[in-house]
Amino acid sequence: MRKGVMRPGHVQIRVLDVQEALAHYRDLLGLIEVETDSEGRVYLKGWTEVDKFSVVLREADAPGMDFMGFKVLDTTTLASLESALKENGIEVEEIPAGELNGCGRRLRFVAPSGHSFELYAEKEQTGKWGLSKVNPEAWPRDLKGMKATRFDHCLLYGTNIQQTYELFRDVLGFDLAEQVVDPEGNKAAVFLTASMKAHDVAFIDCPEPGKFHHASFFLETWEDVLRAADLITMTETSIDIGPTRHGLTHGKTIYFFDPSGNRNEVFCGGDYHYPDHEPVTWTVDQLGKAIFYHDRVLNERFLSVLT
Amino acid sequence: MGERYRIAVENSEEQFHCSADTTLLVGMERAQNQALSVGCRGGGCGVCRIRVLRGEYERKRMSRAHVSEQEEQNGVALACRIMPRSDLLICADPSEHAKTSANQSDNNNA
Ligand code: FES
Ligand SMILES: [Fe+2]
Numbered sequence: 001m002r003k004g005v006m007r008p009g010h011v012q013i014r015v016l017d018v019q020e021a022l023a024h025y026r027d028l029l030g031l032i033e034v035e036t037d038s039e040g041r042v043y044l045k046g047w048t049e050v051d052k053f054s055v056v057l058r059e060a061d062a063p064g065m066d067f068m069g070f071k072v073l074d075t076t077t078l079a080s081l082e083s084a085l086k087e088n089g090i091e092v093e094e095i096p097a098g099e100l101n102g103c104g105r106r107l108r109f110v111a112p113s114g115h116s117f118e119l120y121a122e123k124e125q126t127g128k129w130g131l132s133k134v135n136p137e138a139w140p141r142d143l144k145g146m147k148a149t150r151f152d153h154c155l156l157y158g159t160n161i162q163q164t165y166e167l168f169r170d171v172l173g174f175d176l177a178e179q180v181v182d183p184e185g186n187k188a189a190v191f192l193t194a195s196m197k198a199h200d201v202a203f204i205d206c207p208e209p210g211k212f213h214h215a216s217f218f219l220e221t222w223e224d225v226l227r228a229a230d231l232i233t234m235t236e237t238s239i240d241i242g243p244t245r246h247g248l249t250h251g252k253t254i255y256f257f258d259p260s261g262n263r264n265e266v267f268c269g270g271d272y273h274y275p276d277h278e279p280v281t282w283t284v285d286q287l288g289k290a291i292f293y294h295d296r297v298l299n300e301r302f303l304s305v306l307t
Numbered sequence: 308m309g310e311r312y313r314i315a316v317e318n319s320e321e322q323f324h325c326s327a328d329t330t331l332l333v334g335m336e337r338a339q340n341q342a343l344s345v346g347c348r349g350g351g352c353g354v355c356r357i358r359v360l361r362g363e364y365e366r367k368r369m370s371r372a373h374v375s376e377q378e379e380q381n382g383v384a385l386a387c388r389i390m391p392r393s394d395l396l397i398c399a400d401p402s403e404h405a406k407t408s409a410n411q412s413d414n415n416n417a
Contacts, residue, residue, distance in 0.1 A: 016350060016368040062372040063351035238348035261351020261370070261387075305346035305354060307370070 002275070003084070003173030004077035005070050005194045008201065009123065010054050010100070011154055011215050012066035014307075016260040018042055018059040024258045028235055029217060029266070030145035031055060032129045037101050046150035046217060047129040047140060052102040054151040055215070063260040063307040065212035067108060068154050068201065069118035070172075070194065075104075078121040082107050084171050097122075111167055113158030114209020119172075146228040146266055148217035153199050155213040155265075157206035157306050164203055165190045174200070177273040178248050178280040180290055188284050191248060198249035198271040211306040214255065214263035221268055222252050228266045232256050241299050246270075247290040248282060262307050312391040316342045317360060317398040325391050331357070331364075332387035343386050343399055350388040353402025357386050362395035373402040 015021035022042050025031045031044040034053045043053035051071075058066060072078050085092050085107070095106040095118070104122030111117055127133055130140025139147075158164065165187060168174040177198050180189035191199040204213065219225055225243045232239050232254070240263060242254030251270035257263055271280065282290035288297040309327030314334070316322065321342040325334025332348055332355045335341075346354035353373030359382045366379070369388040383400065 016370070061368070062370045063349070064372075257347040257349050257351075259349050261347030261349030263347065300344070301346055301354075305352040307347070307351040 001173055002194070003081060003171070004073040005081070005119065005172050005174065006073060007071055007195055008054075008068065008151060008153060009051065009071035009120065010056060010069040010103075010118075011151060012041075012056040012058055012068075013212075013215060013258075013262055014060035014063050014066055014260070015057050015258065015262070016059070016061070016063060018057055020259040021057045021059075024237070025055060025057065026144065028145045028231060028237060029264065030143050030147040031217075035101065041100075043101065045129065046148050047143060048149040049129075049151070050125050050127055052124040052126045053100075056100065063212075063258075063262050064210075065115065065154065065156070065215070065262075065307075067116035067118050068156075069103075069106065069120060070200075071123065072119050072121050075121045078105070078107065078119060081119055081172065085109055088167065088171050090167070090171075111158075112160035112163035113156060113203055114211075115156050115158055116210075145231055146217075146219065146224070148219065148266060150218050152216045152218040152267075153197070153201055154215050155199075155202045155204065157204050157208070157211040157213050159205075159207065159209045161187050161190060161203050161205045165192070168192050168201070175273060175275055175277075176279040177277070178271070178282070180204075180248070180282045180284055180287060182284040188287075189248070189282075193273050196272045196274065198251070198273055206303075206306075208306075212262060213306055214265045216265035216267060219266050219268045225252050225254055225266060225268055229254050240301055240305075241292065241295075244295065245293040247286070247293040248280075250293070260307070261305075263305070309390075312362075313394045314391065315394070315396050317396055327390055327392065329390065330367075330387050331389055331391065331395075331397070332385075334391075335386070344401065346387075348387045350385045353385065355386040356400050356402045357384055357397045358382050358400045359384055359389075360396045360398060363392040364389040364395060365392055 034043040102124035174192040178191035238257040240255035251267040253267040323338035323340040346352035350369040
């Protein structure tokens with residue numbers, strides 16, 4: 001049952017060189033550069049996003065994900081989720097309003113998978129970039145690169161997938177949209193949604209906690225995905241695989257890496273999920289097809305290359 | 308194009324040439340050689356970790372999760388983050404983290 005978590009709101013990604021990373025996320029993905037804060041963190045967003053920012057780049061000596069944040073309905077919802085987390089034995093750290101420029105009070109906790117998540121109710125809304133709020137045109141004309149429209153989801157690798165799933169389901173109100181199960185019925189992967197999307201966050205079972213597989217950005221069409229692939233080649237950006245289609249979610253996709261080795265995805269299309277839908281199930285013996293629908297085998301990198 | 312150097316892999320017949328303006332890993336890929344595993348190519352995942360046994364090279368910043376400061380001083384490097392400044396003798400030395408996940412992938416494929 002839904003508990004008032006609305007949608008992914010932000011992801012903070014660690015990079016080895018913030019200027020190189022900015023060039024990648026701004027000029028290649030086409031995210032909008034918003035500002036740099038007093039700590040040197042760079043804020044960006046996709047042009048269709050109404051919030052002030054959704055991607056934060058922080059320079060650090062090891063790449064990976066610092067945290068992923070979800071926006072909840074309002075401050076009352078935030079307070080009730082705080083109690084619910086604590087009742088379930090989850091330690092909650094309060095991050096004061098303004099620690100991220102323009103973002104209200106955040107509640108941070110570590111999931112059994114080893115990843116840090118945040119909930120917040122308020123963030124400055126600057127509106128869609130380059131469009132007026134009334135009588136908006138179809139799109140702004142001065143977009144760059146892949147013209148990524150929004151930050152969509154993260155895929156994370158970690159431990160205790162079943163407990164992580166239960167936390168997201170029972171406390172945060174996510175639905176299981178898609179899953180991969182082994183012959184004993186254990187979940188090897190869970191795709192969780194707080195919306196109609198096939199995933200707002202996904203987890204894959206891995207012996208090491210807290211690993212980052214990718215942050216994903218939405219494009220409108222398959223033509224856009226193909227054009228993204230062209231740009232990856234033109235800029236000699238590190239490619240992983242694609243353009244291809246996933247079996248899970250059926251999204252059309254391409255994977256590539258930022259200059260610090262964090263994986264990115266841009267994709268279009270895919271399944272939708274209503275709360276009364278049964279989860280879509282794939283079996284572990286068909287994992288290759290579930291991940292890369294055309295190749296029907298995993299590339300070696302899918303399971304081992306993480307930050 | 309920078310000067311080209313010969314990169315030899317210890318205890319194997321493997322060798323390839325890599326120019327001074329290209330990282331070892333990308334140089335290896337361009338030479339159609341498969342001596343090292345290719346991951347992110349950005350110094351993040353650790354699968355291309357090597358030991359440089361002989362020769363000079365330039366380094367870019369690499370993930371401390373895979374190469375400590377001490378190791379970096381002792382010739383451990385991520386092949387996707389170094390560029391040759393002389394002929395090199397190297398050996399593969401994948402990061403423990405990368406190995407753990409890779410083992411899992413073996414299990415899953417079994
Ligand atoms: S390929 Fe990932 S660290 Fe070199
Ligand atoms: Fe994805």
